[in-house]
Amino acid sequence: MQTLLVTGPGGAGRSTVAAATALAAAREGRRVLLLCGPDADPFPDPVPGLRVTPVDSGQEFRTELAALQERGASLLGMLGGRPLGTEELTELPGAEQFALLRALRRAAAAPATDLVVVDMPPLHQAVATLALPAQLRRYLARLLPAERQAARALRPVLAQLAGVPMPAQWLYETAARWDEELAAVQAVVEAPTTRIRLVAEPGPAADTALRTGMLGLALHELRTESLVANRLVPADAAAAHPWAAAIAEQQRAFLDAWTGPGLPVHELAHLGRDPRGTDGLAALAATRDLAPGTAPAAGAGWTVEDRLADDGVLVWAIPLPRAHKGELDLIRRGDELLVAAGPHRRIVPLPSALRRCTVSGAALTDGALRVRFTPDPRLWPRER
Structure with missing residues (x-):
């Protein structure tokens, strides 16, 4: 259905x-x-x-x-x-x-x-x-x-x-x-x-x-x-x-x-x-294709980009089309991230890998808010 x-x-x-x-x-x-x-x-x-x-x-x-x-x-x-x-x-x-x-x-x-x-x-x-x-x-x-x-x-x-x-x-x-x-x-x-x-x-x-x-x-x-x-x-x-x-x-x-x-x-x-x-x-x-298709819509989800090898960071990409920089806000609270976009607010739990990182910056590019996370050396497993 x-x-x-x-x-x-x-x-x-x-x-x-x-x-x-x-x-x-x-x-x-x-x-x-x-x-x-x-x-x-x-x-x-x-x-x-x-x-x-x-x-x-x-x-x-x-x-x-x-x-x-x-x-x-x-x-x-x-x-x-x-x-x-x-x-x-x-x-x-x-x-x-x-x-x-x-x-x-x-x-x-x-x-x-x-x-x-x-x-x-x-x-x-x-x-x-x-x-x-x-x-x-x-x-x-x-x-x-x-x-x-x-x-x-x-x-x-x-x-x-x-x-x-x-x-x-x-x-x-x-x-x-x-x-x-x-x-x-x-x-x-x-x-x-x-x-x-x-x-x-x-x-x-x-x-x-x-x-x-x-x-x-x-x-x-x-x-x-x-x-x-x-x-x-x-x-x-x-x-x-x-x-x-x-x-x-x-x-x-x-x-x-x-x-x-x-x-x-x-x-x-x-x-x-x-x-x-x-x-x-x-x-x-009677308008062509007004009835919805049967295939699920492709949603652009929040993805974590691994840039550890090149930049030493993980990037959480949050699609926010037509957003303006001045209406965005971020607050890290423990293992949660509060994201505000205009009048809208959402608190989401961090993915497990990001919980062992600190927020080191964010930028709005190409309709997505990209939040950079730097691994915390006290919590990140060391390479052997």
Whole structure:
């Protein structure tokens, strides 16, 4: 099964492109599942091979909180707390992100499905959402380390003596369950069969958002499958009207700046109307190669270059396309490296060889941040 996450700068038409992509794949004979917003209804008529599942964050929030209250009923009673009724629960900020991630995990296990297409939030929110599972798992590991559970066999005995469940036991059990769920979502996000399709309307409004968003995707090693240039001025309109020709020229300039090596571009002409319903989306779905390919996207991973023989260093190459030197930052903390790129931050564990080195410099060249590590003679094995 493949997963295609469709996102882009706000107002670029990502929901429309997601629906058209799902329709194009279904018409090729694939079994497609489209995840979309709770109010979306892109296909009023059934489409063979295509299922649509709305993601209702409000219902997800109420269900999850009710289950949490039920599991912690004994502890809440001990503390004198009163459970909240379902009618009292109003979803909190951030509930949409968790609902989408849970829906993504369920969709990845859906039977009789070849392709899952996900209508993601705008690009900056999508990057934060996809990075969330790994970040939360790191927080849980730091705040509730597994080694602190070494005495967990004693907790049932203490709970029996006290007559109530021990809070620590409940806390660790809840954290373990959350970690398991987050690990399942993280596995879907980082799978080689999960890819991202960007949707943007070429122009100055989208340029900064797209550059910053692509920087965040690269920082978190998320695979970008293609770029959809949406609402392009049709060639006949550009030829007939000077003002349309000027807009088309500007669109082409931005599109050329966005296009990079290994990034296929799908061009969608402006239809002159909002493509609604199955018939309206069919015009976009007919675009050549809009349906995603079946081969996994090739992601440029972080690689360690061995230059010990020539320069006496190891180089960790971090692809960051279109990054600017002034927006980058590096901090070494023990066996971890904090990398900041614009508004995005990521903390990653160092590969074993680099843990025995010191950071001796960094440079941004050819769209990649290259961090130099010099072996620490106190930790590096000596040659015999």
